[in-house]
Amino acid sequence: MVDLSDVSVEFEDAGETVHALSRVSMKADAGTFTWIGGPSGSGKSTLLGVISGLLEPKSGRVCVRGIDLAGLSQDQLADLRLKHVGVVFQENNLIKEFSAGENVELPLRAQGVEPKSAFSLAMESLGEVGLGNLANRMPAKLSGGQRQRVGIARALVGGRSVLVADEPTGSLDSANSRGVFGILREAADRGVCVIVASHDLEVRNYADRFIQMRDGVLNITDGAGN
Ligand SMILES: Nc1ncnc2c1ncn2[C@@H]1O[C@H](COP(=O)(O)OP(=O)(O)O)[C@@H](O)[C@H]1O
Numbered sequence: 082m083v084d085l086s087d088v089s090v091e092f093e094d095a096g097e098t099v100h101a102l103s104r105v106s107m108k109a110d111a112g113t114f115t116w117i118g119g120p121s122g123s124g125k126s127t128l129l130g131v132i133s134g135l136l137e138p139k140s141g142r143v144c145v146r147g148i149d150l151a152g153l154s155q156d157q158l159a160d161l162r163l164k165h166v167g168v169v170f171q172e173n174n175l176i177k178e179f180s181a182g183e184n185v186e187l188p189l190r191a192q193g194v195e196p197k198s199a200f201s202l203a204m205e206s207l208g209e210v211g212l213g214n215l216a217n218r219m220p221a222k223l224s225g226g227q228r229q230r231v232g233i234a235r236a237l238v239g240g241r242s243v244l245v246a247d248e249p250t251g252s253l254d255s256a257n258s259r260g261v262f263g264i265l266r267e268a269a270d271r272g273v274c275v276i277v278a279s280h281d282l283e284v285r286n287y288a289d290r291f292i293q294m295r296d297g298v299l300n301i302t303d304g305a306g307n
């Protein structure tokens with residue numbers, strides 16, 4: 082589902098070259114939950130950025146669903162994210178003027194899905210994160226944990242096959258963190274390729290395998306990726 086080979090990313094910072102990723106290779110299959118750990122600055126967010134097509138590598142190959150991202154235009158990359166790759170950040174970035182349900186419908190409406198189907202798919206996705214009864218709530222009336230679940234519902238809506246999450250529990254207490262990781266585990270069990278960068282050790286009870294990043298280099302300790 083996700084296949085990186087020899088991917089390098091560099092940033093220029095105050096005249097110095099930072100090797101954020103150095104010849105990173107990894108695979109992640111459908112139906113698996115990969116945890117990316119490692120200290121701050123080790124390249125976790127950069128790795129997720131490359132997988133979601135938000136960052137272009139300096140060298141190497143990134144394939145998602147068998148498609149080489151290097152061959153895609155910015156519009157095609159945006160379209161790939163819209164249809165196939167959901168992204169979740171520490172802050173859920175819900176639109177505060179929209180209800181939970183409307184927020185989840187957004188990626189579908191942006192694809193031109195007609196309102197009735199968008200509504201029912203959004204309800205289905207909210208149901209999967211345990212919020213089927215709160216579709217009409219405005220974000221301000223939801224708890225932090227509930228807002229993050231809405232963000233996950235939005236990232237998964239319409240059957241996206243890859244979910245990339247960057248510190249998704251960074252603003253949550255441990256009970257809510259377990260709830261969020263449990264939802265991501267269920268998504269993986271339904272066949273989604275889930276990739277999570279996290280400092281939160283709770284994630285180890287939910288992930289199939291662990292990728293340790295250090296100084297832009299990764300080390301896979303479990304599972305089939307290589
Ligand atoms: N836009 C950027 N400009 C310059 N340096 C960056 C940029 N983004 C990340 N970096 C550097 O790349 C390295 C990896 O960063 P990052 O992927 O955010 O690590 P992590 O998510 O593990 O904390 C760090 O040294 C960071 O300072």
Ligand SMILES: [Mg+2]
Pocket residue numbers: 125126127247
């Ligand atoms: Mg980060």
